[in-house]
Amino acid sequence: MKTTTKKLLTKGLIKENPVFVLMLGLCSVLAVSVSVINALGMTLAFTFVTVLSELTISLLRKWIPKSLRIPIFIVVIASFVTILQFLLQAYLPSLNKALGIFIPLIVVNCIIIGRIESFASKKPVLESVLDGLGISLGYGFAIVFIAIIREILGNGTILGYALFGSSFEPALMFILPPGAFLVIGVEIGIINHLSKKRSRKEVAE
Amino acid sequence: MNFVNILIQTIFSQNFIFMRFLGLCPFFGLTNDMDSSIGMGGAVTFVTVMASVVSYFVYYFVLIPLGVEYLQTIAFILTIAVFVQLVEIYLKKMIPNLYKVMGIYLPLITTNCMILGVTLLNIQEGYSLLETIFFAFGSSIGFTLAMILMTAIRIRIADSNIPSFFKGAPIVFIAASFIAIAFMGLQGLGG
Numbered sequence: 001m002k003t004t005t006k007k008l009l010t011k012g013l014i015k016e017n018p019v020f021v022l023m024l025g026l027c028s029v030l031a032v033s034v035s036v037i038n039a040l041g042m043t044l045a046f047t048f049v050t051v052l053s054e055l056t057i058s059l060l061r062k063w064i065p066k067s068l069r070i071p072i073f074i075v076v077i078a079s080f081v082t083i084l085q086f087l088l089q090a091y092l093p094s095l096n097k098a099l100g101i102f103i104p105l106i107v108v109n110c111i112i113i114g115r116i117e118s119f120a121s122k123k124p125v126l127e128s129v130l131d132g133l134g135i136s137l138g139y140g141f142a143i144v145f146i147a148i149i150r151e152i153l154g155n156g157t158i159l160g161y162a163l164f165g166s167s168f169e170p171a172l173m174f175i176l177p178p179g180a181f182l183v184i185g186v187e188i189g190i191i192n193h194l195s196k197k198r199s200r201k202e203v204a205e
Numbered sequence: 206m207n208f209v210n211i212l213i214q215t216i217f218s219q220n221f222i223f224m225r226f227l228g229l230c231p232f233f234g235l236t237n238d239m240d241s242s243i244g245m246g247g248a249v250t251f252v253t254v255m256a257s258v259v260s261y262f263v264y265y266f267v268l269i270p271l272g273v274e275y276l277q278t279i280a281f282i283l284t285i286a287v288f289v290q291l292v293e294i295y296l297k298k299m300i301p302n303l304y305k306v307m308g309i310y311l312p313l314i315t316t317n318c319m320i321l322g323v324t325l326l327n328i329q330e331g332y333s334l335l336e337t338i339f340f341a342f343g344s345s346i347g348f349t350l351a352m353i354l355m356t357a358i359r360i361r362i363a364d365s366n367i368p369s370f371f372k373g374a375p376i377v378f379i380a381a382s383f384i385a386i387a388f389m390g391l392q393g394l395g396g
Binding site: 071 | 382
């Protein structure tokens with residue numbers, strides 16, 4: 001049991017990373033990774049919706065008719081997103097403003113629907129919750145990794161603190177849209193390269 | 206005129222793919238050959254415009270009178286899902302040829318974030334019905350333009366000699382980055 005728990009929690013990080021490997025849910029990742037704070041906020045929002053939706057679907061999995069499953073999944077996800085919107089408006093209005101339209105767009109995030117369809121609708125509750133946490137961890141890793149590079153290069157800061165002296169001229173391009181595509185492209189290249197190297201090593205052993 | 210500005214903004218200076226990051230899944234997933242990207246563009250244009258009009262009526266004539274504006278996310282995604290289903294059934298029965306071309310893309314459209322994004326932005330910006338139609342039409346033309354550009358580039362990438370580090374997805378993202386730089390040059394067009 002312990003090894004499966006660990007596996008469920010960590011597989012999203014690199015091996016099945018939803019962003020870098022499966023390339024799903026790119027819209028929010030690229031749009032929100034302008035600063036690390038926004039990226040962390042988005043991860044929090046994503047975790048909330050993913051874990052609760054997987055929990056609910058897993059509880060209801062025996063009563064969901066097969067032909068109606070996709071609309072039911074969407075309604076469940078959309079309900080949690082609406083709850084999340086209320087919570088953010090009440091307690092974190094600045095984050096709500098910064099993330100803007102990408103909060104309601106969590107509804108159509110392919111990662112969540114994909115996990116529910118392939119995992120939560122078939123597996124028991126505890127495993128589904130762990131799967132939700134693991135996937136959110138992988139999503140968070142990807143979005144924060146991109147945001148760190150973009151914030152340092154594009155703004156010269158990290159979490160809002162200035163890293164370099166006042167003589168540093170940030171490359172503005174990195175916080176503009178082209179920088180997002182460039183950073184994720186290079187990062188996927190690095191990850192592919194490393195995992196290829198590792199699998200070659202495993203074969204050799 | 207305002208409508209011309211909306212069109213120029215949505216197609217070029219505020220292009221949904223390169224500037225707003227909406228609808229990226231089909232942009233990276235489906236741009237391998239020209240036929241399917243044009244087919245996807247056509248299907249998205251049709252569904253976006255119709256769904257925007259329907260969600261306009263849903264918001265102003267159902268949700269507001271009932272005082273439940275906060276249900277807009279659920280209402281719009283259901284509108285889009287129902288609409289896509291209806292289009293699929295209609296095409297299958299009435300125009301089987303078009304269904305064959307567009308059919309496989311239709312189920313994918315429900316989860317295209319651009320369409321939900323357009324319907325939500327229409328409400329956020331407070332557009333009138335006519336502006337809504339122009340905004341939806343312009344943004345889907347911008348989407349189709351981006352799909353066609355990307356496909357043309359990917360066809361050439363497939364034939365060229367790329368360092369192994371960048372093979373596959375990375376080079377596609379980097380190409381997208383360069384197109385985005387070009388689109389940034391159009392910033393400010395259309396006010």
